[in-house]
Amino acid sequence: xxxxxxxxxxxxxxxxxxxxxxxxxxxxxxxxxxxxxxxxxxxxxxxxxxxxxxxxxxxxxxxxxxxxxxxxxxxxxxxxxxxxxxxxxxxxxxxxxxxxxxxxxxxxxxxxxxxxxxxxxxxxxxxxxxxxxxxxxxxxxxxxxxxxxxxxxxxxxxxxxxxxxxxxxxxxxxxxxxxxxxxxxxxxxxxxxxxxxxxxxxxxxxxxxxxxxxxxxxxxxxxxxxxxxxxxxxxxxxxxxxxxxxxxxxxxxxxxxxxxxxxxxxxxxxxxxxxxxxxxxxxxxxxxxxxxxxxxxxxxxxxxxxxxxxxxxxxxxxxxxxxxxxxxxxxxxxxxxxxxxxxxxxxxxxxxxxxxxxxxxxxxxxxxxxxxxxxxxxxxxxxxxxxxxxxxxxxxxxxxxxxxxxxxxxxxxxxxxxxxxxxxxxxxxxxxxxxxxxxxxx
Amino acid sequence: xxxxxxxxxxxxxxxxxxxxxxxxxxxxxxxxxxxxxxxxxxxxxxxxxxxxxxxxxxxxxxxxxxxxxxxxxxxxxxxxxxxxxxxxxxxxxxxxxxxxxxxxxxxxxxxxxxxxxxxxxxxxxxxxxxxxxxxxxxxxxxxxxxxxxxxxxxxxxxxxxxxxxxxxxxxxxxxxxxxxxxxxxxxxxxxxxxxxxxxxxxxxxxxxxxxxxxxxxxxxxxxxxxxxxxxxxxxxxxxxxxxxxxxxxxxxxxxxxxxxxxxxxxxxxxxxxxxxxxxxxxxxxxxxxxxxxxxxxxxxxxxxxxxxxxxxxxxxxxxxxxxxxxxxxxxxxxxx
Numbered sequence: 001x002x003x004x005x006x007x008x009x010x011x012x013x014x015x016x017x018x019x020x021x022x023x024x025x026x027x028x029x030x031x032x033x034x035x036x037x038x039x040x041x042x043x044x045x046x047x048x049x050x051x052x053x054x055x056x057x058x059x060x061x062x063x064x065x066x067x068x069x070x071x072x073x074x075x076x077x078x079x080x081x082x083x084x085x086x087x088x089x090x091x092x093x094x095x096x097x098x099x100x101x102x103x104x105x106x107x108x109x110x111x112x113x114x115x116x117x118x119x120x121x122x123x124x125x126x127x128x129x130x131x132x133x134x135x136x137x138x139x140x141x142x143x144x145x146x147x148x149x150x151x152x153x154x155x156x157x158x159x160x161x162x163x164x165x166x167x168x169x170x171x172x173x174x175x176x177x178x179x180x181x182x183x184x185x186x187x188x189x190x191x192x193x194x195x196x197x198x199x200x201x202x203x204x205x206x207x208x209x210x211x212x213x214x215x216x217x218x219x220x221x222x223x224x225x226x227x228x229x230x231x232x233x234x235x236x237x238x239x240x241x242x243x244x245x246x247x248x249x250x251x252x253x254x255x256x257x258x259x260x261x262x263x264x265x266x267x268x269x270x271x272x273x274x275x276x277x278x279x280x281x282x283x284x285x286x287x288x289x290x291x292x293x294x295x296x297x298x299x300x301x302x303x304x305x306x307x308x309x310x311x312x313x314x315x316x317x318x319x320x321x322x323x324x325x326x327x328x329x330x331x332x333x334x335x336x337x338x339x340x341x342x343x344x345x346x347x348x349x350x351x352x353x354x355x356x357x358x359x360x361x362x363x364x365x366x367x368x369x370x371x372x373x374x375x376x377x378x379x380x381x382x383x384x385x386x387x388x389x390x391x392x393x394x395x396x397x398x399x400x401x402x403x404x405x406x407x408x409x410x411x412x413x414x415x416x417x418x419x420x421x422x423x424x425x426x427x428x429x430x431x432x433x434x435x436x437x438x439x440x441x442x
Numbered sequence: 443x444x445x446x447x448x449x450x451x452x453x454x455x456x457x458x459x460x461x462x463x464x465x466x467x468x469x470x471x472x473x474x475x476x477x478x479x480x481x482x483x484x485x486x487x488x489x490x491x492x493x494x495x496x497x498x499x500x501x502x503x504x505x506x507x508x509x510x511x512x513x514x515x516x517x518x519x520x521x522x523x524x525x526x527x528x529x530x531x532x533x534x535x536x537x538x539x540x541x542x543x544x545x546x547x548x549x550x551x552x553x554x555x556x557x558x559x560x561x562x563x564x565x566x567x568x569x570x571x572x573x574x575x576x577x578x579x580x581x582x583x584x585x586x587x588x589x590x591x592x593x594x595x596x597x598x599x600x601x602x603x604x605x606x607x608x609x610x611x612x613x614x615x616x617x618x619x620x621x622x623x624x625x626x627x628x629x630x631x632x633x634x635x636x637x638x639x640x641x642x643x644x645x646x647x648x649x650x651x652x653x654x655x656x657x658x659x660x661x662x663x664x665x666x667x668x669x670x671x672x673x674x675x676x677x678x679x680x681x682x683x684x685x686x687x688x689x690x691x692x693x694x695x696x697x698x699x700x701x702x703x704x705x706x707x708x709x710x711x712x713x714x715x716x717x718x719x720x721x722x723x724x725x726x727x728x729x730x731x732x733x734x735x736x737x738x739x740x741x742x743x744x745x746x747x748x749x750x751x752x753x754x755x756x757x758x759x760x761x762x763x764x765x766x767x768x769x770x771x772x773x774x775x776x777x778x
Contacts, residue, residue, distance in 0.1 A: 062500070063547045070507060071536050071540075073511065077514065077521045078529055085519055085522045087518075088515065088521070092512075092742070093742055095514055096512045100757065103504050103507060104501065104757045104761070107504045108501040112764060119767055165738075165741070166741050396590075397527055397594075402529050424547075424551040428551065
């Protein structure tokens with residue numbers, strides 16, 4: 001194994017682990033904002049109890065998100081120093097903006113949300129919930145901007161020395177994939193949050209714990225679980241069209257299309273034989289062309305439009321993309337089913353459905369991890385699409401031995417963090433929402 | 443060219459301020475974390491000490507995240523050279539910061555292993571504080587660089603006596619910040635112990651500060667003509683003398699301000715010694731990374747200046763608002 005591969009494994013592992021936590025943070029922040037808004041309107045302490053439970057979970061989630069997030073910010077310098085030197089003009093400001101405009105806001109007010117219930121009025125507490133929600137989403141925005149710029153770079157100029165300099169900040173920020181990818185990612189976090197809340201509340205209701213509080217929590221969760229995957233269907237569709245337009249090679253890998261064709265199929269499931277350049281599976285004829293612009297005969301570019309050196313790992317991209325899509329369809333089905341049960345008044349007694357809900361908690365994570373693999377592996381061999389190869393981006397002074405040491409450290413530490421996170425998460429859920437009335441201010 | 447130089451100087455100053463903000467703010471919570479086993483005897487006392495930093499430490503750490511982002515944005519070569527060059531040391535910094543962050547939360551959820559997480563909090567906090575000083579000491583004292591701006595030393599290059607002195611000075615300053623914060627936020631026996639710790643740490647800081655300033659003058663002889671250096675020395679000793687008096691009078695609020703003034707002096711001297719260098723090359727002065735040869739373009743610096751000058755006052759505003767919400771003695775009645 002060479003140093004480059006180790007560096008890539010380390011980045012994929014640390015960023016994949018990190019993303020579990022911001023995804024839960026944003027989803028939880030949404031539910032907290034909803035329950036706290038309901039508390040402010042109805043003055044019913046039941047909603048404050050929901051917030052209380054979620055704020056305790058948020059304390060655990062947020063701290064691991066922060067701790068593993070610093071690793072990511074350092075990693076561009078520690079492991080990708082050539083990349084940092086080349087694109088500091090554009091990538092640096094995006095990370096700095098994330099700090100100044102977003103992460104400060106989120107981090108400062110998350111302190112109030114977690115520790116401040118007894119110190120502030122309901123109005124200030126609600127405002128903190130709102131600011132954590134806004135700060136978290138702004139933070140996601142800037143990180144998505146940075147990543148989107150690597151997918152569809154814009155607003156830059158190339159100097160004769162091969163350095164990439166900023167030419168237009170607005171175009172760099174709102175590059176062709178920013179908006180589509182932001183909506184897609186944020187909705188993924190909302191699905192993550194709603195499924196998490198459904199899983200917890202479903203467990204309570206099935207066990208007959210926490211009475212009306214659990215039922216209200218489940219109701220909020222189920223409504224979100226019914227709505228967010230449907231919204232995601234629209235956002236994902238928009239993003240897929242944008243990928244076909246701006247990253248046709250990635251799009252071809254996602255569906256395993258080697259030759260440019262009119263009436264390209266869309267696969268439900270399948271397998272790509274990269275060696276013989278063939279894709280097998282169950283497919284809908286002309287489906288991809290139809291989905292692209294509602295015309296069964298529209299042209300979709302194939303991988304062979306570019307030299308083989310510029311191909312991503314096709315089967316990996318294909319499989320991860322299809323796992324994500326399949327999970328998305330499952331979420332739509334189960335979410336709507338939950339809404340139907342709620343509508344017909346059977347939700348709180350549908351034992352099998354309540355039993356199923358906690359097992360769904362990991363699935364949105366699997367969906368967004370496979371989504372990220374699709375996005376990032378689909379961009380390979382480029383670190384910046386069309387401009388810079390991943391192979392040219394890593395640090396020159398970091399040796400294989402250094403990487404072996406750091407990768408071992410992250411593997412052990414993150415495994416420990418993961419086990420403890422699950423343990424404490426379950427413990428907090430079992431403790432449940434505080435039974436006594438929650439009082440604002442003293 | 444004239445124009446970009448102004449922005450390069452401005453960004454040296456802004457990154458200095460961000461890192462100073464980090465040192466002062468995360469300084470006190472790292473200090474409380476490191477001193478936890480000394481200041482807190484009973485579970486209740488430890489709860490109170492942790493509660494005094496619980497709501498604010500993550501906001502404080504964002505000063506580092508933003509400082510790192512600003513360094514990347516303004517001087518990407520310095521960011522790339524230092525972070526990749528000091529690779530294993532940076533991994534240790536990350537390890538320390540991870541454990542100090544999660545340990546407070548894990549301790550609250552795991553009373554059976556509370557002692558273990560307290561050790562992780564103290565160890566992580568102390569190690570992070572020490573390593574930041576060592577890193578700063580290395581870029582000022584100088585490290586071997588090659589003609590491609592890459593670090594040409596090894597892990598043990600970083601552990602030379604002068605950078606280690608910086609590390610110890612920084613650690614002592616952080617511990618003093620922590621003891622002073624504990625004085626402000628606690629009551630009863632913990633407060634008494636914190637006063638005592640702050641008194642001892644004031645003298646340790648005074649001794650280290652003398653060695654530190656003398657060492658800086660020896661390493662950088664032209665500092666003797668730099669007015670900033672004398673201001674820095676004056677600030678540090680004014681802060682430390684002020685501390686001696688307010689600690690004697692058992693004043694709650696004074697020490698954290700005086701300790702901060704002393705810390706600002708240490709930082710200002712480092713900044714004065716370093717300007718306009720970012721990473722000094724010990725082998726060949728021509729290889730040094732300066733604000734002039736390491737920066738991004740004028741347009742990037744201008745965009746960043748707008749973001750910083752609009753954004754940071756707002757950040758400082760709501761940070762003050764939240765500190766006011768949590769003012770007064772800490773109570774272990776909340777999340778932990």
